[in-house]
Amino acid sequence: MDLKTIQSIQLMPRLLQGDPTSQALCAALDRQVQAIADSLDQILLYAQLDTLPEPLVDALAYHLHVDEYDGSYPLEAKRKLVESAIRVHRYRGTKYACEEVLRGIFGPGSRIEEWYEYGGGEPYHYQVRTTNAAATGEMEQQLRRALEVTQNVRSRLERIIVEMSSSGSLYLGGCLRVGEIIHI
Numbered sequence: 475m476d477l478k479t480i481q482s483i484q485l486m487p488r489l490l491q492g493d494p495t496s497q498a499l500c501a502a503l504d505r506q507v508q509a510i511a512d513s514l515d516q517i518l519l520y521a522q523l524d525t526l527p528e529p530l531v532d533a534l535a536y537h538l539h540v541d542e543y544d545g546s547y548p549l550e551a552k553r554k555l556v557e558s559a560i561r562v563h564r565y566r567g568t569k570y571a572c573e574e575v576l577r578g579i580f581g582p583g584s585r586i587e588e589w590y591e592y593g594g595g596e597p598y599h600y601q602v603r604t605t606n607a608a609a610t611g612e613m614e615q616q617l618r619r620a621l622e623v624t625q626n627v628r629s630r631l632e633r634i635i636v637e638m639s640s641s642g643s644l645y646l647g648g649c650l651r652v653g654e655i656i657h658i
Contacts, residue, residue, distance in 0.1 A: 477511035480504060523553055531556055539563070542575050542620030546612075554578035567626035569600075575624045579617055580606040589632075599632040609636050 483491055483500040490496040519526065519534060526534070531552050535543040538559040543552070555578040565571040569586055576584045583605035589595030602609075602617070609617065614634055621631055 477514075478508055480507055482507070523557055526553075528552070535559070541623045542579075544616050544620075547579065547616075551579055562624060566624060572600075572621055572624050575620050576602060576604070576617070579613070579620060580604045580609055595632060598628045599630050601632050602634045603637055604634065605637050605639075607636060607638065609634055 481500070482503050483497055486496055486500065519530065523531070523534070528549050531549065532545065534556050535552065538556060540555050540559045540562075542562075543555055547555070555575070558574040558578055562571045562574050565574075569588065573584075573586050576586060581604075585603050587601050587603060589597055589599045592601060595601070602621075617634070618631060625631075
């Protein structure tokens with residue numbers, strides 16, 4: 475039995491197959507079942523997002539209207555943007571949506587700080603803090619465009635701060651000589 479081509483009138487007893495009310499009911503039911511069957515393919519694609527090839531991820535981004543999507547992003551960033559597309563559309567114009575886009579492009583070590591969370595900011599301005607060293611040049615411009623589409627109308631990106639740290643061992647040495655010189 476194929477849900478896309480099912481005719482539920484054939485499942486009815488012969489006596490009811492000729493009844494106009496049963497025929498109308500079955501026709502309406504068939505349309506609903508076929509719509510659900512068509513959407514099952516999309517659900518299965520979305521569930522397999524981590525294994526889909528890049529052309530299918532691009533097609534899903536187009537289908538889901540991912541406004542902040544850019545074809546030059548790495549495949550992992552594309553997948554994260556597609557995965558969060560529905561949430562971003564739902565919360566567009568909020569800090570949450572902007573952070574979802576930011577983390578999709580630059581990874582989990584990125585965050586947004588509102589003007590009142592850091593000193594010296596102007597009202598409705600915000601800054602981005604990221605640990606991704608690629609947040610310069612072309613990627614910075616792509617992020618600015620993506621945030622422009624996602625943020626609310628009154629907000630303005632003030633700056634992008636790239637935080638870097640490294641760890642290692644530091645060895646210090648010293649010598650102290652204490653003494654007294656006596657001349658005879």
